[in-house]
Amino acid sequence: MPTTNVTIRMDEKLKKQAEELFSDLGLNMTTAFITFAKQSVREQKIPFVISRNVPNEITVNAINEIRKIKNDPQEKGI
Numbered sequence: 001m002p003t004t005n006v007t008i009r010m011d012e013k014l015k016k017q018a019e020e021l022f023s024d025l026g027l028n029m030t031t032a033f034i035t036f037a038k039q040s041v042r043e044q045k046i047p048f049v050i051s052r053n054v055p056n057e058i059t060v061n062a063i064n065e066i067r068k069i070k071n072d073p074q075e076k077g078i
Contacts, residue, residue: 008033 010018015029022032039047055063 006033 018032019029022029025032027035036047
């Protein structure tokens with residue numbers, strides 16, 4: 001099967017981190033991206049969840065506390 005070149009631009013630090021991770025997994029950058037592409041085509045979607053920033057535990061707790069106070073004005077915050 002014929003192959004073609006693909007050029008990807010990314011932050012240098014991210015590239016280094018990705019190369020280290022893929023190396024630990026026994027892959028090089030090319031094999032990792034081909035694996036991603038094959039899995040995407042196989043599943044007909046991005047093979048992981050892409051979402052906006054997910055709040056951390058502290059933020060979630062703060063949101064829940066505000067909701068409690070809002071629903072019960074006599075509830076006191078921490």
